[in-house]
Amino acid sequence: MIWVWSKLSAVKWMDAWEERFYGNQNAVITLLKGGANLRIEVYNESEEEAETLRDYWGGSVRKIVKEDWVAKSAVVKPPLKIRNELVVTMEGDGPALEKLREEYGDRHVISVPPEMAFGTGDHPTTATCLRLLVDEARQRRGTSWDFLDLGSGSGLLAIAARHLGAERIAAMDYDETAVGVARRNCERNGLSLEDGRAVMEVGDIFEWEPAGRFEVAVANVFSDVLIAAMPRMVPWVKPQGVLIVSGILNEQWPAVREAGEREGLVFAEPLPRGKWTTARGVRVG
Missing domain, CATH: 3.40.50.150 (Vaccinia Virus protein VP39)
Incomplete structure (x- = not known):
């Protein structure tokens, strides 16, 4: 099973919610009919994680049948290169990551796969x-x-x-x-x-x-x-x-x-x- 935290919000806060959950592959923001409100949903692997969001932001928690939401939605984007010093990639362990380390041997290659946290x-x-x-x-x-x-x-x-x-x-x-x-x-x-x-x-x-x-x-x-x-x-x-x-x-x-x-x-x-x-x-x- 997985647990969904959800909350309704005024549409004027859409930018703030998008920024907060950007990079979180388990977050969905939906504009509701009429255009005045939106719904934020975050899918969690444990009830405790969902309740942490509810305790901080309000809203509600419900249980649904488990699906692999990260695998369904994750898209690995091209690496981000920062000032000839850093290369940030969504690639996890594997040949693609090793290839990047070889290609950018003079830079620090940081692997941050898409997960349930802001900041890829x-x-x-x-x-x-x-x-x-x-x-x-x-x-x-x-x-x-x-x-x-x-x-x-x-x-x-x-x-x-x-x-x-x-x-x-x-x-x-x-x-x-x-x-x-x-x-x-x-x-x-x-x-x-x-x-x-x-x-x-x-x-x-x-x-x-x-x-x-x-x-x-x-x-x-x-x-x-x-x-x-x-x-x-x-x-x-x-x-x-x-x-x-x-x-x-x-x-x-x-x-x-x-x-x-x-x-x-x-x-x-x-x-x-x-x-x-x-x-x-x-x-x-």
Whole structure:
């Protein structure tokens, strides 16, 4: 059996829901008759996973006959190449992955197969975060730096940070399923969670506390969460450290920028990609 979490929402929130579940092969968003509302459904392999979504977002859970939803819908897209440093592929273990590693032997090849977690790399918010992360890593070559990933999804950014030289990594997501996927992806890509230098934890950004502060942090979450959590997030960044924020619809950027500036961030020019904005803020306060 599998369990379906579902929720009705106003159509004005469609972009936000699409961003949250982008890359999740078990998520379906349906525009309802009349065009004013939509239904979000996520298919889960356990009742506990579905109830976690219900506890966080509301909605309802029902049980249905099991089918292999991931296998039915998963499509492996071409690899994503980031600044001559990273290649992100949806290929899992097998000849296709080995061929990519041979072809791009001078780059870090990261394997993130489509599963029930946001972050396979091809969404504009994730791809732009990766580009900014590469830029930050280049500036810090030869130095010791730490990385914090808030709303880690599949764990892609944390894995990339380790390949790019981060000494210590902390990552969290409210979704227990996503954290499980992230831990599998870490193992798949050679990022050990046994030596204490990297942690992947389930947590609520309004309650969770990381161990220490960080030179580089990324928060790729809903804009309303960014705005409300800014007083908590900014102190987790060291002075002169960087907080990259994403998951922001273009029209929501001014409110996010204002919230960050109140807490002592100075933002560079934002990077719009389609309807999404990503921005890099330096903590000066």
